[in-house]
Amino acid sequence: MAAKKHNDPFWWTLFGAGGTLSAFLLPVHVALIGIAIPLGWLEAPGYESLRSLVEHPITRIYLFVLISLSLFHWAHRFRYTLYDGLMLKHLESYIMVFCYGGALAGTIITAILVITF
Amino acid sequence: MEQTITLQVQRYIPEQYPEPYFQSYEVPLRKKWVILDALNYIKDEIDGTLTYRWSCRMGVCGSCGMMVNDRPALTCATFLEEYAPGPVRITPLDYFGIIRDLVVNTDDFMGKLKRAQPWLITDEAKPLSEGAYKQTPQEKAEYEQYSMCINCMLCYSACPVVGLEPDFVGPAAIALAQRYNYDSRDEGEDQRNEELTGEGGIYSCTLVGECSEVCPKAVDPAGAIQRYKATGAVEWWQSVLMPWKGKS
Numbered sequence: 001m002a003a004k005k006h007n008d009p010f011w012w013t014l015f016g017a018g019g020t021l022s023a024f025l026l027p028v029h030v031a032l033i034g035i036a037i038p039l040g041w042l043e044a045p046g047y048e049s050l051r052s053l054v055e056h057p058i059t060r061i062y063l064f065v066l067i068s069l070s071l072f073h074w075a076h077r078f079r080y081t082l083y084d085g086l087m088l089k090h091l092e093s094y095i096m097v098f099c100y101g102g103a104l105a106g107t108i109i110t111a112i113l114v115i116t117f
Numbered sequence: 118m119e120q121t122i123t124l125q126v127q128r129y130i131p132e133q134y135p136e137p138y139f140q141s142y143e144v145p146l147r148k149k150w151v152i153l154d155a156l157n158y159i160k161d162e163i164d165g166t167l168t169y170r171w172s173c174r175m176g177v178c179g180s181c182g183m184m185v186n187d188r189p190a191l192t193c194a195t196f197l198e199e200y201a202p203g204p205v206r207i208t209p210l211d212y213f214g215i216i217r218d219l220v221v222n223t224d225d226f227m228g229k230l231k232r233a234q235p236w237l238i239t240d241e242a243k244p245l246s247e248g249a250y251k252q253t254p255q256e257k258a259e260y261e262q263y264s265m266c267i268n269c270m271l272c273y274s275a276c277p278v279v280g281l282e283p284d285f286v287g288p289a290a291i292a293l294a295q296r297y298n299y300d301s302r303d304e305g306e307d308q309r310n311e312e313l314t315g316e317g318g319i320y321s322c323t324l325v326g327e328c329s330e331v332c333p334k335a336v337d338p339a340g341a342i343q344r345y346k347a348t349g350a351v352e353w354w355q356s357v358l359m360p361w362k363g364k365s
Contacts, residue, residue, distance in 0.1 A: 006314060006315050006316065006318075006320065008314075008320035009314065009320065009346075009349045009350040009352070009353030009354075010350075010353060010354075010357075012320055012346055012349075012350055013350045013353075013354065016346075016347075016350070080323045083281075084277065084278065084281055084323065087281075089281070089282075
């Protein structure tokens with residue numbers, strides 16, 4: 001009995017990549033921007049220098065990948081949270097549209113922002 | 118006077134009572150007694166009608182798995198003293214149908230085991246004259262951990278996904294599939310992938326990890342499933358990005 005071709009490996013890849021990236025990188029962002037700079041451990045970068053950093057093409061790509069994959073990580077996790085935590089498996093198709101659709105919408109918005117910034 | 122401990126044992130005798138109920142037994146609290154010794158004491162000295170499975174008493178046969186205070190355990194490897202002063206609740210393994218008292222129905226598990234095809238699959242059987250299938254110690258080490266599974270089904274009772282999704286093939290079956298996938302003599306990976314990357318397969322697992330926590334043989338089914346997910350993902354991307362490559 002051949003099981004039908006599933007897209008789960010696809011979603012799982014985005015989930016895994018997003019989880020790994022965000023687990024390693026988001027704490028660095030939080031530590032720098034949320035703790036070290038406000039507490040004065042590090043000198044605050046001026047508006048101009050931070051802006052020129054974000055405008056650099058590599059930073060744009062970095063931010064896009066980090067934000068988009070983190071969103072897909074959320075989407076997959078939240079999908080299963082709704083299935084198992086709230087027992088909503090019977091709403092599977094709506095949940096998938098909501099979760100992955102949300103992540104896709106976030107990805108598109110992120111793309112527009114990093115291109116037009 | 119000898120110290121005692123109370124065992125609250127779930128009974129189910131369908132021909133007499135339609136619902137399971139609890140019965141308490143007071144047994145001696147002896148050092149070096151495991152839960153199974155206490156059950157055997159009940160059976161021999163107090164109530165011969167109590168029904169449960171057991172065989173080897175040494176953590177090898179995998180038949181005495183039960184819920185001890187709501188946690189899956191081999192009763193032959195769980196000391197009574199750890200639960201003093203008691204009482205200790207003994208119930209059948211979670212998520213299985215009960216046949217009688219502490220005996221669960223394993224039919225569903227057997228079917229799932231079959232889905233994983235945990236046996237050596239070769240494209241062509243080698244004629245006997247060519248001798249044995251040889252393997253180096255390194256090749257054996259690849260899968261040895263997963264071969265330690267004794268089919269005790271504790272991981273099924275520990276897994277919330279098993280409880281929620283009746284079709285989920287489950288931890289032990291997937292670990293056993295990996296036991297053969299990683300075996301240098303085996304050629305059945307494609308067949309197993311076909312069965313296990315689809316509905317109710319490896320991607321139903323949400324990595325709760327309790328299967329590995331309760332495993333009495335340190336098989337680490339959760340790890341086996343994670344490795345399988347990664348393999349399945351690589352295969353999926355290959356089939357999408359390089360469809361001409363076909364199956365290896």
